[in-house]
Structures are given as C-alpha cells and as structure tokens.
Amino acid sequence: MIKSLLLQAGSGGAGNYTQFIMLAGMIAIFYFFFIRPQQKKQKDQKKFIEEIKKGDQVVTVGGIHGKVVAVEDTTLTLDVDRGSKLTIEKSSVSLDASKRLTE
Incomplete structure (x- = not known):
C-alpha cells in the first residue's frame, strides 16, 4: 500500500x-x-x-468607392461621381481600390 x-x-x-x-x-x-x-x-x-495621396482610388469602410481629390491632416475629399464630393475621415478608408483592381 x-x-x-x-x-x-x-x-x-x-x-x-x-x-x-x-x-x-x-x-x-x-x-x-x-x-x-x-x-x-x-x-x-x-x-x-x-x-494616401491625391489620385488614389479607395474604398471606405461603408463600401463607398471614390477617387481622392484632396488630403488634409485627418480628412480626405473623395470624388464619388462626376462632381459629387464627400469629405471623410482617413480612418474610415479600408483599402486601396486601384491595387485591388489590378490583382
């Protein structure tokens, strides 16, 4: 035991x-x-x-596709359609659409 x-x-x-x-x-x-x-x-x-620089094609977190027309400290201005522009925060950009389209 x-x-x-x-x-x-x-x-x-x-x-x-x-x-x-x-x-x-x-x-x-x-x-x-x-x-x-x-x-x-x-x-x-x-x-x-x-x-990110002027002329880049980007997609936002919300799914909006656009071309960057102006870059500031924390914001971007996107041209989403002929003459339609949106100002968004840089942090809301999710990916580079131009690179994705070429892959």
Whole structure:
C-alpha cells in the first residue's frame, strides 16, 4: 500500500511539468496564429492610411468607392461621381481600390 502511494506521488510531479509545457505551447500557438497577424494587419493599415495621396482610388469602410481629390491632416475629399464630393475621415478608408483592381 505504501509503495503504491509513493508511485502515485512520484508521477504527480511529472504531470505538473506536462501541464506547464502544454499551457506554454497553447499560449505560443495563440500568439503566433492570432495576436501577431492582427498586429501586422493593423500596422499595414496605419501605413496605408498615412501614404494616401491625391489620385488614389479607395474604398471606405461603408463600401463607398471614390477617387481622392484632396488630403488634409485627418480628412480626405473623395470624388464619388462626376462632381459629387464627400469629405471623410482617413480612418474610415479600408483599402486601396486601384491595387485591388489590378490583382
């Protein structure tokens, strides 16, 4: 009986290390497959917004397609139809339509 208790106590320590390794592995997988790609996407979006210039074709978050006719500090003016212009925030631009059309 004492021998079986000692064997159970000895194997419990190895189980703790295994659980720790599994937890560390799950955290690493979560970081490399979820957090890191999201950070890269946010970095690329910020860079894209900073590099918008006059003449670019863009799509807003709301789905409005337009050509940039003026760039200010935090806003853009889009020509959405012949003479129809909208002033929007730079942060509401989701992607570059000219690059998407060529791909």
